[in-house]
Amino acid sequence: MRVKCAAKLNLYLAVTGKRDDGYHDIETYFQPVSLHDVIDLTPVKKGIELRGNSDAISWDRSNLCYRAAKALFEQVGFEGGVMIEVQKAIPAGKGLGGGSSDAAGVLVGLNEYFCFGLSKARLAELALKLGSDVPFFIFGQPAIGRGRGELLERADGLPGGSILLIFPTLRISTSEAFKKLNLMLTKTESGFKLRRLIDGLNRFPESKLETYNSFSAAIVESYPEMAGIFAFLKREEKAVFFSLSGSGSACFIVYEKEKEAREALKRVSGKGYKGLLVEPVKWTIEIG
Numbered sequence: 646m647r648v649k650c651a652a653k654l655n656l657y658l659a660v661t662g663k664r665d666d667g668y669h670d671i672e673t674y675f676q677p678v679s680l681h682d683v684i685d686l687t688p689v690k691k692g693i694e695l696r697g698n699s700d701a702i703s704w705d706r707s708n709l710c711y712r713a714a715k716a717l718f719e720q721v722g723f724e725g726g727v728m729i730e731v732q733k734a735i736p737a738g739k740g741l742g743g744g745s746s747d748a749a750g751v752l753v754g755l756n757e758y759f760c761f762g763l764s765k766a767r768l769a770e771l772a773l774k775l776g777s778d779v780p781f782f783i784f785g786q787p788a789i790g791r792g793r794g795e796l797l798e799r800a801d802g803l804p805g806g807s808i809l810l811i812f813p814t815l816r817i818s819t820s821e822a823f824k825k826l827n828l829m830l831t832k833t834e835s836g837f838k839l840r841r842l843i844d845g846l847n848r849f850p851e852s853k854l855e856t857y858n859s860f861s862a863a864i865v866e867s868y869p870e871m872a873g874i875f876a877f878l879k880r881e882e883k884a885v886f887f888s889l890s891g892s893g894s895a896c897f898i899v900y901e902k903e904k905e906a907r908e909a910l911k912r913v914s915g916k917g918y919k920g921l922l923v924e925p926v927k928w929t930i931e932i933g
């Protein structure tokens with residue numbers, strides 16, 4: 646069985662408070678995009694075998710794909726085994742949710758392949774134990790996320806446009822990024838800003854949009870590479886809007902037309918940054 650696992654962007658991301666369980670409350674707009682990993686699942690007699698094509702990632706028992714398969718097999722009392730082979734295209738540690746998407750792909754794929762019959766809600770519960778973003782990938786469509794990111798509400802998503810992703814060399818640990826946060830929006834302020842973005846997306850691409858990411862300010866201040874990229878983003882006149890994704894370090898910039906995004910990609914490459922054109926999609930995990 647072959648499973649496609651899409652990357653996500655956070656079109657909006659506000660951290661609105663610290664919780665008693667050590668996590669933070671967030672309010673975010675999850676948008677899946679066409680960039681995706683591919684996972685092949687093959688039955689084997691026993692155990693979980695994991696392989697992947699990227700040296701930047703540990704393909705051991707700590708890997709989210711391994712942990713997803715183990716949690717699912719334990720949940721249903723499965724005695725057989727699986728070989729999981731991952732072809733990575735989504736760079737790790739950039740705020741694009743690659744590891745979370747792969748974990749969701751393993752849960753959804755194995756549930757279907759071995760006919761375990763777990764409901765989406767049950768898969769989402771297992772998913773949350775693996776990471777705060779994993780339930781979104783089980784949910785399977787653009788969504789507003791609250792709580793840790795697991796309280797999901799359907800959203801329309803970007804109705805079109807072309808997106809340029811920029812990959813700084815910087816790799817950011819999510820937990821470190823949360824620890825360094827000092828500035829927080831109140832829930833009311835966040836609600837207002839998110840509402841304004843959603844209204845703007847409904848009129849896309851009529852007007853320039855403004856969004857917000859709680860992690861941007863500290864990252865731009867701490868890393869000259871990020872300051873350079875943000876300076877570039879601000880100068881892009883044809884952009885509808887731009888932001889950091891997740892806790893970084895990938896940034897995205899949305900254009901109305903593919904031609905504009907293509908020209909911007911040339912400018913980004915000319916400055917020595919790595920970029921990639923993607924499109925908004927309405928799926929997260931696709932089987933077959």
Ligand code: C5P
Pocket residue numbers: 667668669670671775776777778792793794819820823
């Ligand atoms: O949930 P996940 O394992 O992806 O989160 C990684 C780290 O990011 C957590 O250990 C926590 O420190 C931080 N985090 C948080 N609040 C969230 C999501 C993540 O504090 N809503």
